[in-house]
Amino acid sequence: MTRxxxxxxxxxxxxxxxxxxxxxxxxxxxxxRQTGEVIGRVWERRxxxxxxxxxxxxxxxRDGSTLMHYSQWTGERAYESFVGTHRQERVDEIDTAVPGIDRVGLVRYRRYRSRERAAGDTRVPGLIVTVRIDFEDGARERREEWVDLAVKALGDDPVGHAGLVSAHFHLSTDGGHVLNYAEWESAGAYEAAMAAPSTDSWERVRAYPGLRKVTGSSYEHTLGLVPE
Structure with missing residues (x-):
């Protein structure tokens, strides 16, 4: 069952x-709010x-108009099987209850590296920030190198990022970009980190050759569903 x-x-x-x-x-x-409630009901009754x-x-x-969905699968083939057998009935019921949803698209990733939660850290994240980093065609093969620099920059700046609980860097399977899924203690902690003075390590991250665009969004976790 679903819980x-x-x-x-x-x-x-x-x-x-x-x-x-x-x-x-x-x-x-x-x-x-309405869509989140409907998703929960639709899944729980199945x-x-x-x-x-x-x-x-x-x-x-936090923009007041979007929902982000994050699902964890053992592999892409399992997701494809779900699409062929179980997805549409859920989508249809949700769309009946909340017409006019614009599904922007789904992107597949594999996690490459993380700045993991410290041992004994029991903080509950109050804010989730995703940052998408797009690369020029000629720099796509260097995505892992860029992530390595970013993880090092986090390690070099523990005071400036004291409110960061964890950060997880994912590589899109199409080869085009990196997605950082970051857990922050609170919105205030995130804003304080963004206002803090930069470091040499972060300047190297920002000036990395081949970066095309960086896009950030912030969210609050509203619904979690797992197997019973």
Whole structure:
């Protein structure tokens, strides 16, 4: 069966073979809330579709109009099987309850590296920030090198990033970009980190050759679904 959880997902779970992120545009904060409630009801009244789905989480964008979806799978083939057998009935019921959802698209990733939660750190993240880093065609093969620099920069600046709980760097399977899924103690902690003076390590990250575009979004975790 399906059960709700308030626990945030663990992106470092070694069982994860495919991390899938997508965005829905729903228009207003009221429709954000309504859509989240409907998703929970639709999933809870059905059996968990497969043990290959490790968890499904929904986040409300602080922009008041979007929802981010993060699902953890043992592999992409398991997701394709779900699409062929279980997905559409859920989508249809959600769309009947909340018409007009704009599904922007789904992107598949594999996690490359993390700045993991420190041992004994029991903080519950109050803010999730995703940062998408797009690379020029000629720099795509250097995505891992860029992530290595970013992880080093985090390690070199523990005071400036004291409010960071963890950061998880994912590589898109199409080869085009990196997605950083970062857990922050609070919105205030994130804003303080962004306002802090830069470091030499961070300047090297920002000036890395081949970066095309950097896009950030912030969310609050609103729904977690896992197998019973």
């Amino acid at each position: 709700r959880t308030e626990q945030h997902p663990d992106p470092t779970d070694p069982r994860i073979g495919a991390a899938l992120f997508s965005t829905w545009r729903v228009g207003t904060s009221e429709r954000q 059996p968990w579709p497969t043990r290959d789905l490790l968890g499904y989480h929904v986040y409300a964008g």
